[in-house]
Every structure is written in C-alpha cells, then in structure tokens.
Amino acid sequence: MATTEKSDPSRDSTAARPTGRVASGGSGAAIGMVAAAVPASDREKASALRRMKGSALSLLVLFAIIFTVSFGLQGQYPWLEYVRAASEGGMVGALADWFAVTALFRYPMGLKIPHTAIIPNRKDAIGASLGEFVETNFLSETVVRQKLAGMGLVQTVGSWLATPAGAERVATEGSALIRGMMAVLNDDDVRDVIESMVRKHLIDPPWGPPIGRIAEQIFNDGHHHQLVDLLVDRSTEWVERNHEVISRLVSDRSPTWVPTFVDSLMGDKIYTELHKFARAVQRDPQHQVRLQLDDYLKDLAKELQHDPIMIARAESIKAQVLDDPRVRELAGRTWTTVKSALLTAVDDPDSELRIKFTAAVRDFGKRLVQDHELAAKANAWIGDAASYLVRTYRHEIASIISDTVGRWDAKETSEKIELQVGRDLQYIRINGTVVGGLAGLAIFAVAHLVFPG
Numbered sequence: 001m002a003t004t005e006k007s008d009p010s011r012d013s014t015a016a017r018p019t020g021r022v023a024s025g026g027s028g029a030a031i032g033m034v035a036a037a038v039p040a041s042d043r044e045k046a047s048a049l050r051r052m053k054g055s056a057l058s059l060l061v062l063f064a065i066i067f068t069v070s071f072g073l074q075g076q077y078p079w080l081e082y083v084r085a086a087s088e089g090g091m092v093g094a095l096a097d098w099f100a101v102t103a104l105f106r107y108p109m110g111l112k113i114p115h116t117a118i119i120p121n122r123k124d125a126i127g128a129s130l131g132e133f134v135e136t137n138f139l140s141e142t143v144v145r146q147k148l149a150g151m152g153l154v155q156t157v158g159s160w161l162a163t164p165a166g167a168e169r170v171a172t173e174g175s176a177l178i179r180g181m182m183a184v185l186n187d188d189d190v191r192d193v194i195e196s197m198v199r200k201h202l203i204d205p206p207w208g209p210p211i212g213r214i215a216e217q218i219f220n221d222g223h224h225h226q227l228v229d230l231l232v233d234r235s236t237e238w239v240e241r242n243h244e245v246i247s248r249l250v251s252d253r254s255p256t257w258v259p260t261f262v263d264s265l266m267g268d269k270i271y272t273e274l275h276k277f278a279r280a281v282q283r284d285p286q287h288q289v290r291l292q293l294d295d296y297l298k299d300l301a302k303e304l305q306h307d308p309i310m311i312a313r314a315e316s317i318k319a320q321v322l323d324d325p326r327v328r329e330l331a332g333r334t335w336t337t338v339k340s341a342l343l344t345a346v347d348d349p350d351s352e353l354r355i356k357f358t359a360a361v362r363d364f365g366k367r368l369v370q371d372h373e374l375a376a377k378a379n380a381w382i383g384d385a386a387s388y389l390v391r392t393y394r395h396e397i398a399s400i401i402s403d404t405v406g407r408w409d410a411k412e413t414s415e416k417i418e419l420q421v422g423r424d425l426q427y428i429r430i431n432g433t434v435v436g437g438l439a440g441l442a443i444f445a446v447a448h449l450v451f452p453g
Contacts, residue, residue: 049419089437105120106414131399149379190335
C-alpha cells in the first residue's frame with residue numbers, strides 16, 4: 001500500500017513541497033521518502049521509523065523461522081514443543097499488534113475492515129476533540145494565572161531590560177519599528193490628520209471664553225504683576241536713556257514761531273515730569289496706573305468670556321492669524337520636522353534620544369527587579385490581561401487546532417501523525433512479540449502441568 005507525503009496546507013507562507021512516498025507492505029515494514037525539499041527533521045524521523053519497522057518485522061520473521069524449525073523437529077526433540085509454543089505465541093502477538101498499529105493509520109493489507117484506518121476516517125473528530133481538550137485543560141484562567149504566577153515574568157523581563165544588551169536590543173528594535181512606520185505612513189495622509197486635529201481642537205473651538213477664563217484666573221491671582229513690573233522697569237529705563245529723543249519730539253511738534261530756547265525748556269520740563277511719573281509708577285505697587293491697569297485687564301477677561309462683540313473680535317483675530325493656508329503649512333512643517341528629527345535620532349546610535357531611551361529602558365528594568373510593589377502590580381496586570389484573553393477568546397484560540405486539522409488531507413494527516421509517533425508505536429509490536437512469546441510459553445507449560453499426558 002502506497003501513500004503520498006504532501007505539503008502542510010496550514011503553512012501558508014511555505015511554498016508547496018515536492019511530494020514523497022511512504023511505502024509499506026502488508027507488514028508495514030518500510031517507509032520511504034524521496035522528496036527533495038523535505039525538512040531534515042522529517043527525514044530523520046522517517047529514517048528512524050523505517051529502522052523500527054524493519055526491527056519489528058525482523059523479529060516476527062525470526063519467530064516464524066524458530067516456529068518452523070521447532071514444529072518440524074519437536075517429534076524427535078520433545079523439549080522443542082516449548083520453543084514452538086513460545087514462538088507461536090510471539091507470532092500471534094506480533095501479528096495482533098501489527099494489526100492494531102496499522103489500523104490507526106490505514107486499512108491493513110488494503111482491506112476495509114470496520115474500525116480500521118481510524119485517523120484518516122475520524123480526522124475531523126480527532127481535531128475537534130484535541131481542540132476541546134486544549135481549551136478545557138490548558139486555556140483556563142486558573143491554569144494561565146498559576147503558570148504566570150510561577151514564572152516571575154516581570155522580574156525576568158526586568159532583569160533582561162536592566163542589562164546593556166537588553167536595553168540596546170529594545171532600542172534597536174524600537175528604531176527599526178519607527179523606521180518601518182515612517183516608510184509605511186503616507187506624508188499627505190499624516191498632514192491631513194494633523195490638520196484635522198488642529199482644526200478640531202484649536203481652530204474650530206472659540207478662543208475668547210477659554211482665554212478669558214485663563215486670563216481671569218491669572219489676573220485674580222496676581223501672576224501678571226511680575227510682567228507689569230518688567231514693562232514698567234523697561235519703560236523707566238527707556239525714558240532715562242532718551243532725554244534727547246523726548247526733547248526733539250517736543251521741538252519737532254512745536255510751532256515754528258516758538259523760540260528755540262522755549263522748545264528746550266518745554267522739552268526738559270516734559271522729560272522731567274515724564275521721568276517722575278515713570279519712577280512713581282515703578283516705586284508704588286498701589287499706584288493709580290497699576291490699579292487702573294488691573295481693572296482694565298480683569299474687565300477684558302470677563303468680556304472675552306461673556307461679551308459677544310469681544311468674542312467676535314477674538315474670532316476675527318484667530319481667522320486672520322490661522323487661515324486655511326497657514327493651517328496647512330503648519331501641519332506640513334510639523335510633520336516634516338517630527339519625521340526628520342525621529343529618523344535622524346533613530347539612525348544615530350549616539351543620538352541624545354536613543355541614549356536617553358536606552359537609559360530609560362535600563363532604569364525601568366531595574367525598577368521592575370527592585371521595586372517589589374511595582375513588580376507585583378505588573379504581574380497582576382499581565383495576569384488580568386491573560387485571563388481576559390483566555391476568557392474571551394479561548395474558543396477561537398482552540399479552534400485553530402480543529403480548523404487546521406480540518407483543512408488537512410486525511411491521508412496526509414495520517415502520514416504526519418505516523419511520522420511523529422510511529423517509531424514509538426513500533427515498540428508496541430516488538431513488545432507484543434516478546435510478551436506473546438512469553439505468554440505462549442507460560443500457557444503451554446501450565447497446560448502440560450495440569451494435563452501431563
């Protein structure tokens with residue numbers, strides 16, 4: 001009976017392999033694989049299976065020869081009756097176990113005996129049962145939680161991340177991921193997303209009320225006083241350094257008939273009064289100008305929140321500052337800058353970003369190892385996540401087994417399973433031969449003891 005070794009249909013990414021042939025006679029004595037692109041592990045298993053089948057068959061032939069010789073000479077040598085009984089039992093055991101093993105994978109000698117070729121005929125039921133077994137006994141929340149708890153997964157990962165090699169590996173893989181993302185992302189699409197986000201969160205909402213609320217809080221808390229002090233100080237310094245400028249401004253704006261010395265006196269007077277005024281505002285925190293400025297700013301903050309006219313003015317300014325072309329240009333520049341900076345940083349092993357990222361990974365790994373509370377929380381999170389996945393998708397995960405087995409050809413499934421476990425099953429034939437021989441000898445000896453004649 002000949003069978004054909006086919007490619008695994010579940011391995012979608014692997015090219016179809018040339019088929020091989022597994023040949024077996026009525027005794028299932030030989031298995032041959034003549035495919036060119038068969039994995040080395042499969043070739044080794046096939047070779048081991050051939051050897052074991054040959055050993056089992058050789059033992060059966062040996063017992064048959066012993067039986068023939070002892071049967072023919074037992075009349076001359078009565079003690080050979082015991083040898084004949086042992087060899088006879090060994091042949092019976094060998095044939096029975098050959099039938100049992102062969103019936104798992106094919107019809108013995110091609111005869112369609114009921115309840116034979118079990119694996120090819122019940123392939124789908126076996127796959128479904130295997131999937132149900134895995135789902136019930138392995139994909140349970142209790143089993144998964146116990147396994148994760150015993151692994152110390154977070155501590156193991158933390159120890160690896162804390163090493164220079166581990167942190168560098170994460171940084172390298174992260175760099176590759178970023179480069180891949182940059183290559184896949186379409187620049188125009190990203191710009192459109194950034195532009196839509198800017199419009200949604202920055203352009204479309206009115207500016208007046210939120211700015212007014214922030215400003216009101218700032219003014220009520222007095223945080224603007226430092227800015228007012230800075231402006232007053234700079235104004236006072238400017239006045240002190242620009243006596244001539246102030247005098248010239250007075251002279252340039254006075255009538256032509258006014259004498260020059262009068263312009264000079266007026267300029268000095270105006271400068272002196274202006275300087276006194278500036279110094280007074282600078283020195284007195286409760287100066288009238290400061291108080292009036294506070295009132296003005298607080299009123300402006302309220303108007304930005306509640307006055308429709310002021311809100312409309314704020315919207316008009318926003319529209320002028322951020323019109324459509326400027327928004328698109330802002331989105332484009334933002335993405336170009338971010339993309340260029342990221343690519344430059346990930347390509348340079350000595351870049352500040354990569355160095356800091358590697359250091360952060362190592363620090364995080366050390367924290368996972370040293371901070372037992374953090375490690376316990378992380379382990380709990382992982383356990384909860386794994387439990388959720390198992391609880392929600394356990395059936396879908398287990399169905400991979402039944403679906404994959406269901407897609408396999410019946411003959412191919414039988415060959416694959418035989419290739420994996422067939423060598424061990426041949427030991428059953430060998431053991432059956434030996435046990436059958438011993439049983440035959442024991443039965444014959446007991447019979448002679450009970451019935452001596």
